[in-house]
Amino acid sequence: xxxxxxxxxxxxxxxxxxxxxxxxxxxxxxxxxxxxxxxxxxxxxxxxxxxxxxxxxxxxxxxxxxxxxxxxxxxxxxxxxxxxxxxxxxxxxxxxxxxxxxx
Numbered sequence: 001x002x003x004x005x006x007x008x009x010x011x012x013x014x015x016x017x018x019x020x021x022x023x024x025x026x027x028x029x030x031x032x033x034x035x036x037x038x039x040x041x042x043x044x045x046x047x048x049x050x051x052x053x054x055x056x057x058x059x060x061x062x063x064x065x066x067x068x069x070x071x072x073x074x075x076x077x078x079x080x081x082x083x084x085x086x087x088x089x090x091x092x093x094x095x096x097x098x099x100x101x102x103x
Contacts (some may be wrong), residue, residue, distance in 0.1 A: 011035075011088040011095030013064075018084060018101040025072040029086060029097055031058065031065040038090025040067035045083040052077065058090055065090075079103050 013031035020026070027042065038058035044051050056068040067086070084099040 009093065011038075011090060011093050013088070013095070013097050015084060015086070015097060015099040018099055020074060020103065023074055025070075025074050025077070025101065025103065027070040027072065027084060027086075027101075029067055030061075031067075031088060031095075031097075033065060033090075033093075034060055034063060035065040035090045036060055038065075038088065041087045041089075042070050042072075043085040043087075044072065044077070045085060046078070046080050051082070058088070074103060077103055 011031060011033055013029055015029045017026060017028040035058050039055055040058055041055045043053050052072055054070055056070060058065050058067055081100060081102045084101060086097045088095040
């Protein structure tokens with residue numbers, strides 16, 4: 001029992017997977033709220049420079065939500081540690097999910 005995350009004024013969640021598979025960096029996340037629509041904007045930042053950005057639609061899962069996911073080609077990404085920044089937006093609410101990955 002706890003507070004209903006759907007009543008929160010901001011969107012929250014977590015990165016559930018960030019790793020290389022083949023020639024792609026695969027990033028998946030879970031959003032704590034149940035959302036019918038919205039957008040996720042991904043930025044990969046290394047040494048204060050953005051090396052990659054993309055966006056994906058939010059879609060509802062059973063009781064939470066997720067993004068369609070990000071498959072980032074690693075061919076244009078130099079090796080090193082990247083900050084993962086995913087900005088969420090849906091129905092006037094926003095939030096940010098962060099993490100890191102080493103390539």
